[in-house]
Every structure is written in structure tokens, then in C-alpha cells.
Amino acid sequence: EYKFIYQKPLPIPPALQPATNSLMNRKVKNPINGKDIWYYELEIKSFTQQVYPNLGPAQLVGYDGISPGPSIVVPRGTESIVRFINNAAKPNSVHLHGSPSRAPFDGWAEDTTLPGQFKDYYYPNDQSARFLWYHDHAVAITAENAYFGQAGAYLITDAAEDVLNLPKGYGVYDIPLVLASKQYNNDGSLFSTAGETDSLWGDVIHVNGQPWPFFNVEPRKYRLRFLNAAVSRSFALYFAQSTSTGTKLPFKVIASDAGLLSRPVQTSVLYASMAERWEVVFDFSQFKGKSIDLRNLEDVGDFGADDDYLNTNKVMRFVVSSKSPAQPDTSVVPSALRQVPFPAHGNAINHHFRFHRSNGQWLINDIGFADAQNRVLANVPRGTVEIWELENSSGGWTHPIHVHLVDLKVLSRTGKRGVMPYEAEGLKDVVWLAKGETVRVEAHYQPWAGLYMFHCHNLIHEDHDMMAAFNVTILDG
Numbered sequence: 172e173y174k175f176i177y178q179k180p181l182p183i184p185p186a187l188q189p190a191t192n193s194l195m196n197r198k199v200k201n202p203i204n205g206k207d208i209w210y211y212e213l214e215i216k217s218f219t220q221q222v223y224p225n226l227g228p229a230q231l232v233g234y235d236g237i238s239p240g241p242s243i244v245v246p247r248g249t250e251s252i253v254r255f256i257n258n259a260a261k262p263n264s265v266h267l268h269g270s271p272s273r274a275p276f277d278g279w280a281e282d283t284t285l286p287g288q289f290k291d292y293y294y295p296n297d298q299s300a301r302f303l304w305y306h307d308h309a310v311a312i313t314a315e316n317a318y319f320g321q322a323g324a325y326l327i328t329d330a331a332e333d334v335l336n337l338p339k340g341y342g343v344y345d346i347p348l349v350l351a352s353k354q355y356n357n358d359g360s361l362f363s364t365a366g367e368t369d370s371l372w373g374d375v376i377h378v379n380g381q382p383w384p385f386f387n388v389e390p391r392k393y394r395l396r397f398l399n400a401a402v403s404r405s406f407a408l409y410f411a412q413s414t415s416t417g418t419k420l421p422f423k424v425i426a427s428d429a430g431l432l433s434r435p436v437q438t439s440v441l442y443a444s445m446a447e448r449w450e451v452v453f454d455f456s457q458f459k460g461k462s463i464d465l466r467n468l469e470d471v472g473d474f475g476a477d478d479d480y481l482n483t484n485k486v487m488r489f490v491v492s493s494k495s496p497a498q499p500d501t502s503v504v505p506s507a508l509r510q511v512p513f514p515a516h517g518n519a520i521n522h523h524f525r526f527h528r529s530n531g532q533w534l535i536n537d538i539g540f541a542d543a544q545n546r547v548l549a550n551v552p553r554g555t556v557e558i559w560e561l562e563n564s565s566g567g568w569t570h571p572i573h574v575h576l577v578d579l580k581v582l583s584r585t586g587k588r589g590v591m592p593y594e595a596e597g598l599k600d601v602v603w604l605a606k607g608e609t610v611r612v613e614a615h616y617q618p619w620a621g622l623y624m625f626h627c628h629n630l631i632h633e634d635h636d637m638m639a640a641f642n643v644t645i646l647d648g
């Protein structure tokens with residue numbers, strides 16, 4: 172049992188500096204527009220983490236030897252190249268989740284970089300401000316690689332968001348919170364996902380790599396950027412005073428996978444399945460000298476099938492200073508955040524995909540990724556808008572479905588949950604199919620042609636083998 176709940180501080184992943192220094196002979200320019208391309212290097216290597224002070228260390232593998240990896244923060248319109256150097260023992264493939272990367276740089280599962288090799292990934296960064304993340308995607312070992320540490324935040328910023336005067340400053344009032352759920356062996360090492368075919372729920376909740384941390388805050392507004400990077404666990408997050416057993420405090424959801432919502436949505440419970448990003452503004456100004464706990468509802472508030480353990484209802488603690496903020500809090504949450512761009516939709520369903528289990532394998536319309544002959548389940552002409560219907564037909568299991576390349580508009584969801592109010596105000600790249608749900612999503616298949624993956628983001632399911640491909644085709648040549 173982990174005995175240090177709320178006793179260790181929240182780590183904040185450092186922001187990675189680009190190596191544009193010409194002494195390193197790494198200055199790269201786009202030959203067409205003459206603009207500098209920001210060049211980064213990340214080394215995938217093993218490291219140890221002392222999680223249980225009285226036991227042995229856990230052996231992990233992460234980007235630059237930390238997990239989450241360093242955060243990459245780039246302004247919209249600045250292209251980047253990231254050299255991922257594999258100095259680990261296993262193959263890797265890197266996916267920048269949420270980026271419309273060209274197919275050769277999208278982390279195609281079989282496009283692996285072997286130990287001792289590196290690959291330069293090129294990213295356009297032409298999206299509006301949003302919280303992307305980079306993580307491993309190597310075929311059949313994605314769960315293991317991501318869970319042992321290969322995941323990090325990648326933020327695109329832009330001027331339109333800056334002028335809103337939301338709480339600002341990476342690591343100061345704008346805080347990434349990368350959630351994970353893990354399991355440890357008696358010797359303090361990490362229990363492996365290898366060999367699991369159902370799910371790895373985990374009984375130890377981590378935020379930014381630290382089990383159940385605390386974070387000292389000023390009595391003011393904070394922007395909290397949640398990423399659920401767990402292998403299998405979904406969360407139903409809520410805030411409560413540490414002295415209270417129940418009362419859920421209100422907060423504002425301001426952004427989803429694809430950046431700002433059209434307007435802030437007030438809620439008291441936030442559902443976050445795997446790979447989803449939700450950004451909220453929480454106002455601590457009323458709680459001088461108090462503690463606010465971030466908690467998780469049992470059974471994901473009835474919509475999950477996750478196994479719960481002694482402390483999986485706890486996530487982290489915010490300790491609010493009794494002193495007034497150093498600077499007065501002038502940040503605001505405007506009532507309109509942005510015009511979310513989206514083409515008008517029709518009603519025709521272009522594709523229906525069933526996520527199910529058969530003979531111990533997780534499949535999509537009876538196909539798994541290993542079936543290379545049949546795994547391209549859709550051909551989509553570039554530039555078209557399509558509606559896909561995603562059906563969870565696997566009983567009590569749940570599946571967050573990620574479609575590469577595109578932003579999704581959630582049109583409808585069957586079951587008692589419906590489309591969540593904060594889902595309706597923005598765009599997504601992963602959508603949660605909880606128990607028995609069928610969800611319709613619409614996307615504009617652009618800007619590139621090519622072969623892209625879609626899959627369940629329960630990484631155990633993805634590896635076994637709930638992943639397929641769609642081909643964005645060129646009509647006009």
C-alpha cells in the first residue's frame with residue numbers, strides 16, 4: 172500500500188527548448204517560406220523512479236529519461252522537427268496525438284524505429300491553440316511503451332487565445348495534469364502490461380508521474396489541463412473541500428481535445444476517458460488556507476466498467492495559500508471563447524463501425540490490425556465531410572475511440588448519458604463509448620491524403636487488436 176497520499180509535490184514537466192542554436196549546426200529553414208523550423212531532440216532511454224521509499228525502484232523508459240516527457244510548447248504557424256532517438260531496448264513509433272501530421276510522421280504502428288536508430292518527425296503546428304500529446308504507438312507494444320513512460324504534452328499556443336486573458340504561464344497558473352493509473356509489484360517495480368489482454372486498471376493514481384501529489388496554489392484562478400494518459404482507466408473527476416465527503420464544487424470547462432470550446436461550460440463532474448484532454452478553470456479564491464481535493468467517482472459515475480481499489484477515488488490535493496496572491500488575479504473566463512469552425516452536416520451515415528470482442532480478440536467489424544489484407548475499413552475522398560457511427564457492442568466494456576488526422580464533432584450518443592454539454596461546445600479527436608453507447612461523429616477529412624489509423628485508446632485493446640485504418644484518397648490528383 173502507498174502511504175504517502177498528498178505528501179509529495181506535483182512535478183511539472185519542464186518545457187523543452189528548441190535546439191535552434193547554429194553552433195549545433197541545427198538551424199533548419201522551410202525552403203518555401205524561409206521561416207525557421209524549430210528543431211528539438213528527445214532521447215528515449217531508461218531511468219529509475221523511487222516510488223515506494225522503502226522498496227526498490229521502478230525501472231521506466233521515457234523521453235529524455237523522465238515521464239511525462241518534457242513539454243513541447245510551440246506557437247501556431249511555426250513548424251517543428253523532433254528527432255526521437257531510440258536508446259531503449261524496444262522498437263518505438265511516435266504519434267503526435269491530435270496533430271494532422273502527414274502520414275509518414277504520424278506514428279504508423281509498423282513504422283518502428285529500432286534500438287540504436289533515430290527518426291526525425293516533422294509537424295505542421297498549423298492548428299489553433301490546443302493540448303496535443305506525443306506518445307508511443309509501436310505495433311503490439313504500445314501499451315507497454317506508453318505505460319512505462321513514453322508520453323508527454325505538446326502545446327500549441329496562438330494569439331487568439333492569448334488575448335482572452337485566461338490564467339497564463341506554463342507551470343505557473345497554466346498547469347498540465349497528466350493522469351495515469353498503475354500497479355506495482357511487491358519489490359517496488361512496475362507491474363507490466365505485457366500478458367494482459369483485457370485491461371490494466373491500476374490501483375495507484377499518478378499525476379505527472381507522482382502518485383497522489385499535492386500542489387500549492389494561490390487563492391486565484393488556475394487553468395488546469397487534464398490529459399487522461401492511463402492505459403485503461405476512465406475518470407469522473409470532481410473537486411471537493413478536503414474536509415467534505417460529498418459536496419462537489421463547480422468549475423468551468425474551457426477546452427477539449429481540439430482547443431477552446433465556443434463558450435465555457437460549468438459543471439461539477441468531468442468525464443475523462445483515455446487520451447481525452449479537458450481543460451478547466453478552477454477558482455481557488457474562495458478557499459484561502461483550505462485544501463481542495465480532486466477526486467474520482469467510483470465506477471466512473473456508473474458509466475464505466477473499471478475496477479476500483481482502496482484509493483482510486485482520490486487523485487490529488489490543491490493546498491490553497493492563506494495569503495493573498497502575489498499579484499492581483501486579473502485573468503478572466505470570457506463568456507465567449509471562440510468560433511469553433513465546422514462545416515454544416517448532413518444526416519447520411521457514411522460508415523458504421525462495431526467495437527466488439529470475439530474469440531478473445533478485440534475487433535472492429537470483425538477485423539483487427541494484424542489482418543493487413545482487410546484492415547483498411549474506409550476510403551474517404553480528401554476534403555469530404557463524413558458521419559461515422561461508432562457502436563459499442565461489447566457488453567459492459569467501454570472504448571474511447573480515437574480517429575487520427577481529424578477533429579470530430581460529436582453529433583449524438585445513445586444511452587442515458589447523451590452528448591455531454593461540454594462535448595457539444597467543441598471538437599474532439601477521441602470519443603468515449605461507455606457501456607452500451609452508440610455515438611455519431613462527423614469529421615472533415617483533410618488536409619492530407621494517406622493511410623491513417625483509428626482505434627480504441629484502451630491501449631490493451633489497441634494492441635489486441637482493436638485498431639484499423641482508413642485511407643484518405645485524392646480525387647482531383
Ligand code: C2O
Pocket residue numbers: 266268306308446573575624626628
Ligand atoms: Cu493517442 Cu493512435 O493514439
Ligand code: CU
Pocket residue numbers: 533569570571627628629632633637
Ligand atoms: Cu476498447
